[in-house]
Amino acid sequence: MPNHNLSHDREGIRFFGTLSAAVTHDMKNFLAIINENAGLLGDLAARARNGPVPVDPQKACLISEKISKQVERADAMIKQFNRFSHSMDHAQESVDMEEMVYLVAGLTERIIRHHDVTLTVMPGPVPCRIQAHRFDLLHLIFRAVEMTCEMLDNAPEDTQKQVTVNFGSNPLVSEICFLVDTEAASGWDTLFDDPKDRSMLELVNMHVKKTVTGRGFCLCSGRKTQ
Numbered sequence: 001m002p003n004h005n006l007s008h009d010r011e012g013i014r015f016f017g018t019l020s021a022a023v024t025h026d027m028k029n030f031l032a033i034i035n036e037n038a039g040l041l042g043d044l045a046a047r048a049r050n051g052p053v054p055v056d057p058q059k060a061c062l063i064s065e066k067i068s069k070q071v072e073r074a075d076a077m078i079k080q081f082n083r084f085s086h087s088m089d090h091a092q093e094s095v096d097m098e099e100m101v102y103l104v105a106g107l108t109e110r111i112i113r114h115h116d117v118t119l120t121v122m123p124g125p126v127p128c129r130i131q132a133h134r135f136d137l138l139h140l141i142f143r144a145v146e147m148t149c150e151m152l153d154n155a156p157e158d159t160q161k162q163v164t165v166n167f168g169s170n171p172l173v174s175e176i177c178f179l180v181d182t183e184a185a186s187g188w189d190t191l192f193d194d195p196k197d198r199s200m201l202e203l204v205n206m207h208v209k210k211t212v213t214g215r216g217f218c219l220c221s222g223r224k225t226q
Contacts, residue, residue, distance in 0.1 A: 008203070011196055015139045022110045023081045030074040037063045037070075080106045087134035095137055097128040097174055101165055104141045115149035117161040124167030128174045130221050132204040140200045141176065144219060147191060148178050155182050168218070175209075179216035188217050 040063050048055045084107055098121075105112075105121050112119050130137065152161045159182050168175030192201055192208050201207060201219075209218045 008196075008199060011200075012135065012139060015142060018111075019081075019084065019107050019142070023077060023107060026077060026110050027074060030070045030077075033070045034067050037066045041067075077106070084138065087138055090134045092131060092133050094129050095132050095134055097130055097137070097176055098124045098167060100134065100137050101141055101176060104138055104145060105165070108142065108145055112145070112149060115153060115161070117149050117152055117163055119145070119163045119165065122164060122166040125169045126167075126171045128167045128171075128176070130174050130204065130206070136200065136203045140204055140206065140219065143192075143197060143200060144176070144178055144217075148180065148216075151188075152180060152182070168220075174221040175218045177211060177216060177218040179211065179213070181215070188214065191217055 041060065044055050044060055044063075047053055080103060083103060101121055105119055148163055152159075152163070155161060162181040164179045164181075166177050166179070168177070188210050192198055206219050206221055209220050211217060
């Protein structure tokens, strides 16, 4: 008999590693841009010190603004990753699903770009909460994003790969819906058929429902009724 807890732990480690790799890669890019622009400021200072040409204040301000922008981006990402890391500290509790979607969207921005996908999160019309462990819910949302991007990989090259995430309007049945703008995507009927993915759904007491349009799916609270 397979050890389901061990399998779940391994998938959780893979999830943490995937997001860690994406975040650290982005952080490296931020530092590279900061380093490049710091070098440009150094060049301006050196020319002003060694010659009669004064520092161009407009150019210096522009470089300084570029550095500040990268610092802001890095700070925002570190805060997001810190929230994600601490999600493992939480016991089962009432979790804001909309907040978790925004967190995953921010941390997976690089992964989404790699698939040439544009993901837009629409604010929920009503509070969307569920009793769950934060880390397990984040993992499930990540898998939903990952699956949607992978299905869109098969779309024609000239297709606009737009994904919209919205939330249900019934406060008693929390829903996160992933909708695409193209007919090219397929495979909605077999989503989360893998035992590991079904296990993730069970952990947060959710099920998958195909949308009426056939261009997406929803993660819904509660077990699926037969």
